[in-house]
Amino acid sequence: MRNEFAATITALGAEDPRVVLLSGDIGNKLFDTFKEVADTRFFNCGVAEANMMGVAAGMALSGLRPVVYTITPFTTTRCLEQIRVDACYHEAPVVIVGTGSGLSYAELGPTHHSLEDMAILRSLPGMTVLAPCDATEVRLGLRAAIAHEGPVYMRIGKKGEPAIHTSPPDFRIGRSITVRSGTDVCLLNAGTMMPVTLAAADLLATKGLSVRVESFHTIKPLDTDLLVEAFAKYKIVGTVEEHSLIGGLYGAVAEWRSAHAGKGAELVGSGTGDAFMHEVGSQDYARARYGLTADEIAGRILARLGAA
Amino acid sequence: MTRPSTRDLEALARRTRLRIIDNSHRTHTPHLASCLSCVDILVAVYFATLHIDPRRPTDPDRDRFILSKGHGAPALFQILAARGFYPEADLESYGKDGGVFAEHPPTPGHLPGIEAATGSLGHGLPIGLGMALAGRIAGRHYNVVALLSDGECNEGSVWEAAMLAAAQKVERLAVVVDFNKWQATGRSQEVMALDPLADKWRAFGWSAVEVDGHDIGRLVELLSKVPNGSGRPVAIIAHTVKGKGVSFMEDDNNWHYRTPTADEVKKAAQELDLA
Ligand SMILES: Cc1ncc(C[n+]2csc(CCOP(=O)(O)OP(=O)(O)O)c2C)c(N)n1
Numbered sequence: 001m002r003n004e005f006a007a008t009i010t011a012l013g014a015e016d017p018r019v020v021l022l023s024g025d026i027g028n029k030l031f032d033t034f035k036e037v038a039d040t041r042f043f044n045c046g047v048a049e050a051n052m053m054g055v056a057a058g059m060a061l062s063g064l065r066p067v068v069y070t071i072t073p074f075t076t077t078r079c080l081e082q083i084r085v086d087a088c089y090h091e092a093p094v095v096i097v098g099t100g101s102g103l104s105y106a107e108l109g110p111t112h113h114s115l116e117d118m119a120i121l122r123s124l125p126g127m128t129v130l131a132p133c134d135a136t137e138v139r140l141g142l143r144a145a146i147a148h149e150g151p152v153y154m155r156i157g158k159k160g161e162p163a164i165h166t167s168p169p170d171f172r173i174g175r176s177i178t179v180r181s182g183t184d185v186c187l188l189n190a191g192t193m194m195p196v197t198l199a200a201a202d203l204l205a206t207k208g209l210s211v212r213v214e215s216f217h218t219i220k221p222l223d224t225d226l227l228v229e230a231f232a233k234y235k236i237v238g239t240v241e242e243h244s245l246i247g248g249l250y251g252a253v254a255e256w257r258s259a260h261a262g263k264g265a266e267l268v269g270s271g272t273g274d275a276f277m278h279e280v281g282s283q284d285y286a287r288a289r290y291g292l293t294a295d296e297i298a299g300r301i302l303a304r305l306g307a308a
Numbered sequence: 309m310t311r312p313s314t315r316d317l318e319a320l321a322r323r324t325r326l327r328i329i330d331n332s333h334r335t336h337t338p339h340l341a342s343c344l345s346c347v348d349i350l351v352a353v354y355f356a357t358l359h360i361d362p363r364r365p366t367d368p369d370r371d372r373f374i375l376s377k378g379h380g381a382p383a384l385f386q387i388l389a390a391r392g393f394y395p396e397a398d399l400e401s402y403g404k405d406g407g408v409f410a411e412h413p414p415t416p417g418h419l420p421g422i423e424a425a426t427g428s429l430g431h432g433l434p435i436g437l438g439m440a441l442a443g444r445i446a447g448r449h450y451n452v453v454a455l456l457s458d459g460e461c462n463e464g465s466v467w468e469a470a471m472l473a474a475a476q477k478v479e480r481l482a483v484v485v486d487f488n489k490w491q492a493t494g495r496s497q498e499v500m501a502l503d504p505l506a507d508k509w510r511a512f513g514w515s516a517v518e519v520d521g522h523d524i525g526r527l528v529e530l531l532s533k534v535p536n537g538s539g540r541p542v543a544i545i546a547h548t549v550k551g552k553g554v555s556f557m558e559d560d561n562n563w564h565y566r567t568p569t570a571d572e573v574k575k576a577a578q579e580l581d582l583a
Contacts, residue, residue, distance in 0.1 A: 280411075
């Protein structure tokens with residue numbers, strides 16, 4: 001995803017003279033080609049994220065399309081006040097990109113985990129929140145974000161995530177993409193968990209269930225047309241995200257559902273619990289610690305079906 | 309503990325360097341050059357300055373050290389083991405799933421000798437200042453030392469703490485800046501115009517001195533004089549070489565990311581006279 005971000009921002013930098021890239025002393029060599037095509041529009045802002053975000057807002061208020069890039073906690077919670085006041089309050093079209101989101105940097109410990117970012121940024125008025133599931137969605141999501149009139153936050157993974165889309169889907173902000181169709185269970189996936197979500201769908205298929213899988217890449221605004229359909233048609237709607245169950249995709253869908261009572265399907269969330277992880281390990285280890293394996297996701301759905 | 313001779317400390321620093329290099333090779337842990345940069349500072353702090361007792365890591369009167377440049381943890385983990393906070397054998401779990409030893413220090417409750425979990429730059433000095441003020445309120449006479457990197461001095465929070473510490477005349481607080489002239493993606497002077505760094509600390513009300521950050525004897529001398537009688541917090545601007553100790557790593561920022569091959573570990577051992 002990281003390399004696709006670099007390739008797309010380079011293409012955008014060449015196409016659109018409004019595009020400016022700001023990085024917080026990360027992405028060593030990643031942006032060398034961007035610097036070649038748009039040398040006056042790259043800024044290494046150093047390890048000073050609050051300043052970087054304010055600078056980006058000033059550029060956006062001056063007609064530019066700044067893209068702010070660093071490790072997820074540092075481009076979100078580290079500079080939250082600047083995002084809230086300088087970008088959102090001013091309706092400034094700043095594109096905020098968090099790399100290594102969720103548990104991508106599991107081995108770096110909780111300072112580098114981001115399991116609250118979607119919840120926090122989603123609560124800001126005017127903010128759009130995107131969680132693409134593969135490199136293709138990163139490319140299309142970044143293009144959509146630049147075209148959008150307002151602040152956008154996009155959380156991406158690291159590198160080497162498997163490709164999900166074999167051909168470019170129709171990507172629109174606020175419109176979920178169907179990855180697989182099915183009739184019993186509908187799984188809504190936000191971001192980097194997609195390979196695990198598909199594996200959970202496979203497991204459920206072995207139990208005779210027909211599972212639809214959606215790349216629910218926009219956490220705000222929600223694709224409410226899809227939610228209306230899913231809660232009417234399916235027995236279970238499941239959400240999957242590398243993020244806390246508090247306030248992320250699950251939280252957003254639960255909020256929507258409570259305002260639309262009597263809409264059928266049960267809601268089953270798979271996300272991280274309300275705790276920092278004090279042990280270190282690989283991303284797979286960390287996901288397992290939080291119950292984010294295909295087995296556990298499928299098990300949660302089956303248990304609810306049994307209970308229903 | 310009787311203070312070891314400077315020569316002993318230098319030998320210890322060389323052994324520690326090799327352990328860090330070997331560990332980086334075995335566990336693919338990055339930030340090797342960042343660690344080698346600050347080994348001499350850590351040795352001076354832990355073996356000749358801090359009033360600490362590894363058997364009583366939570367003694368309320370102990371001196372506190374915070375590795376504010378948290379990505380230097382692979383160096384700190386070796387130093388804490390050598391100083392006796394836990395057995396060196398514990399480091400065999402390095403990088404294994406479910407362990408505590410990885411890229412940044414865990415929270416204090418998860419490893420003896422750690423005072424604060426760092427890894428997000430710009431946090432250690434404010435926390436250290438809080439600890440120093442708490443000591444003053446409690447009438448205790450412990451020192452707090454925070455090790456910062458030069459890139460970390462980009463963060464506004466560092467300078468916010470610097471101003472409050474000066475206003476509060478917190479003289480039992482010392483900062484050591486590991487000034488290796490590199491940050492993650494460029495020269496620190498080019499990214500953020502850091503020079504003149506010592507003058508900046510002075511202008512912020514600190515008693516600032518510049519020193520060769522690989523001269524353990526001199527570091528010990530300065531660190532032993534905190535408070536230094538000026539009524540101000542102390543900033544030690546330690547001029548260092550990123551990757552210090554191994555010729556092919558020195559001042560080469562690729563080693564912020566790279567981990568060494570078995571062959572490179574061997575070469576490093578020869579250069580450190582430990583082959
Ligand atoms: C708040 C924050 N932003 C960004 C990072 C990512 N990061 C890790 S190390 C580093 C800079 C390394 O340079 P420096 O701080 O000078 O330390 P050195 O390795 O040279 O000793 C950066 C930007 C971080 N850890 N924390």
